[in-house]
Amino acid sequence: MTETFLNIADTIIVIKSEFAPEKETTSHFRYSNFILENSTPKTDINITLKVIPRHRIFKREEFFKTESDLQKRYRLELARLPGPGRRNLDKAEERYFGSGLNWRIGKSGRKILIEGGSAGRYQLLINEDLTDGELFIINANNEWKLKEIIYGFLQVFIIYYMAKRRIGILFHSAGVKEGKNGYLFAGLSQAGKTTMSRIWGKIPGIKILNDERGIIKKDKNDFYMYPTPWHRSYPYYLAEGSNGKTRLSKLFYIYHREANLAERVNYIEGFNHFFKTLFLSFWDKECVSFAFDFLLDILSKKPCYKFGFKNDKRVVSYIRNLK
């Protein structure tokens, strides 16, 4: 039996399997810093992996499913219902869910069942606490790859796990660490998260936590940013890996603009902007409620800005000089 240990935002996942994953080369570095070199007795999620030739049939009650073979875009509308002082509808916007492939989640008996990938590539059957489960990888060649685990089911699972266990939430965001300060640059697709990462990444002493998805957790009444393996095209941040825990100082909802302009936003404006950048477990009332309250908690304690930025290095001094 082999064991592979992963650390994502201080959540330790162990994957036990009869044989080790296939060796990978080209993309391995992108998530290698999330793999623990040594085993650890304290684990949060225990997964027993089995490679099987064809998928199993489970009785299930479905909660949620995606409807596209590729990353599913969905629209997020902010509607103002009728009444005096009615304002116009905000523009509908889009973002990726980011599951990569089709997936669905439901219940099978007393366990949670998550299935996904092309033609049911994986099936995870896990207890309701989301701590102990069996992962079936469907592969006729009797092999498995860590890459498929990390970019396949684990992404969807961690979104659910973090909310269900009331640990934290994932933002569609880039994360920058400067000394003891952490800046979260949240935004929809094409808003400039990777651009922002590239600008800051050229500054000596700066660490980039992620250019696409970051986790925020609360610890002793303060908020901390963590990197994740789920990146876009900026490749260098992963040197921080799971050691990148950084205190959150400021949040920015970013978009491209001709000149830099950061506007402090109030509570409700902040909610409307940053809510759009959350990854939610849409089917689960507890999880959505937690995400609402978690975001409101952050907004009540941290300075938030709507930040239109120009793609050049003056962004850095602009942010540093913000009062």
Place this chain on the structure above:
Amino acid sequence: MDGKKMFRKSDNVVTREIEGEVILMPLYSSSKDLNCLYTLNETAAYAWSLMDGKTALSDIKDRLMDRYEVNEAKLDKELGALIKDLRSIKAIS
């Protein structure tokens, strides 16, 4: 509008009040339905708060007219639109 009609909030909706407005999000079972966050301004939030399955629509209307300066025809139209919207996202039944 049938003034005797009573509406009840769905259990499958998450709501929070923020600075006098109500944020409302239905739960979803498919990515094709995601469409997802609504905010109710002060008046719509007040009407929503009265939809408890026991208060008739005519009573909701009376209480809105007591609280806000609005003519009846306009209120009928806006309340009707509000109910239509809330039903369309399955926030009330």
